[in-house]
Amino acid sequence: MIPEATVARLPVYLRALTALAEGGIRTCSSEDLASAAGVNSAKLRKDLSYLGSYGTRGVGYDVDYLRYQIAREIGVTHDWPVVIVGIGNLGHALANYSGFRSRGFRVVALLDADLDRTGELVAGVPVRPFDDLEAIASEHAVAIGVIATPAAAAQDVADRMVAAGVTSILNFAPAVISVPEGVDVRKVDLSIELQILAYHEQRKAHETGREVAAAIGGDQ
Amino acid sequence: MIPEATVARLPVYLRALTALAEGGIRTCSSEDLASAAGVNSAKLRKDLSYLGSYGTRGVGYDVDYLRYQIAREIGVTHDWPVVIVGIGNLGHALANYSGFRSRGFRVVALLDADLDRTGELVAGVPVRPFDDLEAIASEHAVAIGVIATPAAAAQDVADRMVAAGVTSILNFAPAVISVPEGVDVRKVDLSIELQILAYHEQRKAHETGREVAAAIGGDQ
DNA sequence: TTCTGTGAATTGTTTCACAGCC
DNA sequence: GGCTGTGAAACAATTCACAGAA
Numbered sequence: 361m362i363p364e365a366t367v368a369r370l371p372v373y374l375r376a377l378t379a380l381a382e383g384g385i386r387t388c389s390s391e392d393l394a395s396a397a398g399v400n401s402a403k404l405r406k407d408l409s410y411l412g413s414y415g416t417r418g419v420g421y422d423v424d425y426l427r428y429q430i431a432r433e434i435g436v437t438h439d440w441p442v443v444i445v446g447i448g449n450l451g452h453a454l455a456n457y458s459g460f461r462s463r464g465f466r467v468v469a470l471l472d473a474d475l476d477r478t479g480e481l482v483a484g485v486p487v488r489p490f491d492d493l494e495a496i497a498s499e500h501a502v503a504i505g506v507i508a509t510p511a512a513a514a515q516d517v518a519d520r521m522v523a524a525g526v527t528s529i530l531n532f533a534p535a536v537i538s539v540p541e542g543v544d545v546r547k548v549d550l551s552i553e554l555q556i557l558a559y560h561e562q563r564k565a566h567e568t569g570r571e572v573a574a575a576i577g578g579d580q
Numbered sequence: 581m582i583p584e585a586t587v588a589r590l591p592v593y594l595r596a597l598t599a600l601a602e603g604g605i606r607t608c609s610s611e612d613l614a615s616a617a618g619v620n621s622a623k624l625r626k627d628l629s630y631l632g633s634y635g636t637r638g639v640g641y642d643v644d645y646l647r648y649q650i651a652r653e654i655g656v657t658h659d660w661p662v663v664i665v666g667i668g669n670l671g672h673a674l675a676n677y678s679g680f681r682s683r684g685f686r687v688v689a690l691l692d693a694d695l696d697r698t699g700e701l702v703a704g705v706p707v708r709p710f711d712d713l714e715a716i717a718s719e720h721a722v723a724i725g726v727i728a729t730p731a732a733a734a735q736d737v738a739d740r741m742v743a744a745g746v747t748s749i750l751n752f753a754p755a756v757i758s759v760p761e762g763v764d765v766r767k768v769d770l771s772i773e774l775q776i777l778a779y780h781e782q783r784k785a786h787e788t789g790r791e792v793a794a795a796i797g798g799d800q
Numbered sequence: 801t802t803c804t805g806t807g808a809a810t811t812g813t814t815t816c817a818c819a820g821c822c
Numbered sequence: 823g824g825c826t827g828t829g830a831a832a833c834a835a836t837t838c839a840c841a842g843a844a
Binding site: 363364365366400402403406416417418419 | 837
């Protein structure tokens with residue numbers, strides 16, 4: 361059983377290893393890989409230790425071998441079919457995102473409730489009516505769905521996805537969706553990320569203010 | 581000093597409170613708010629306790645009052661000016677995202693290195709050359725920048741942002757960027773989120789396999 | 801000697817359970 | 823009686839520090 365925090369970092373290691381491999385590097389130390397991934401080496405080694413012993417003491421890790429082991433652990437040695445629902449600005453961006461294709465995912469359908477959009481080609485894939493969801497999900501055995509609709513539609517879309525057999529949902533809509541036991545949801549929310557930054561930014565401003573005040577105050 | 585895990589949830593509570601307020605609800609219990617935010621009530625109360633005592637025992641929380649207190653704590657009672665660099669598909673989607681405006685952020689400029697894009701209007705804001713970054717950042721006192729460029733450009737953009745006085749960066753490029761002490765970076769990576777789902781999906785598949793095997797095996 | 805793999809210590813987060821206030 | 827606020831307990835993640843393999 362791999363800790364959740366480790367699972368969330370494995371894709372980062374995978375990407376870093378791919379970058380190293382593309383740079384022609386065949387072997388790396390935990391220090392090298394950790395710095396490419398933006399973590400410290402103790403954490404990296406601990407994380408990798410949950411997968412097994414894929415390194416060599418005194419030497420390091422074979423880049424290709426470790427890359428394969430992580431890809432296998434994550435489950436991206438084969439492609440996962442994915443549907444995207446909601447082809448607005450964000451849906452367009454997602455459909456065009458080439459990183460999906462190269463990292464283990466294949467967009468098998470783009471769905472939108474607006475029938476005026478039907479037939480429109482986005483990244484070479486035709487937009488289809490949302491009602492085709494069940495047919496597509498069962499035809500392609502889709503387990504992963506992406507919601508890129510407005511917040512108001514998100515729960516309905518999620519319900520339909522679950523009914524159609526989808527058991528993992530990536531939700532970009534700014535809404536909390538509830539799903540049955542056994543279905544995983546991950547949420548990406550742009551304005552929440554910015555608000556977290558704003559909080560720290562505000563604290564930095566206070567900090568500076570205090571330092572300035574202290575400097576002005578001098579040694580009174 | 582508010583724990584980081586709590587800080588990351590405050591924006592979720594803020595959004596849930598806004599939804600309650602829009603539904604005409606003036607008072608709510610920790611249970612109500614927790615369920616609107618998708619967390620359990622003990623965690624919610626513990627989180628809110630770091631901000632102060634803004635509830636009333638036996639009654640609950642005043643929605644508007646708590647909303648204001650959280651907004652103040654996060655620092656979104658006034659707007660933060662933001663620049664977006666990289667106006668490709670994702671940059672377009674971000675520029676058009678209305679949640680920015682309504683949640684404490686104002687896009688003051690869209691920048692792109694491709695000069696053919698200069699002047700193009702996106703969501704009513706003209707695209708400007710990347711080299712205008714310093715002028716814009718100092719004119720609007722921009723502290724927060726968004727990177728929506730390809731991975732290869734991300735580090736350069738981050739360096740220029742930091743030099744221009746930006747101290748918080750939201751990075752959508754699939755690359756690790758390094759910044760000096762005192763600069764915050766948050767990363768949003770679409771394919772990493774999908775890979776995390778894939779990991780759990782794969783485990784569910786194994787689990788099912790085992791259950792099926794056990795069922796077939798019966799009580800042998 | 802170098803660098804991995806990992807117990808042990810530390811630090812952070814969540815959950816429990818109830819005292820205290822309305 | 824109902825619900826918040828919070829110590830204390832349980833759990834999870836990170837970091838330390840070093841034994842041991844190459």
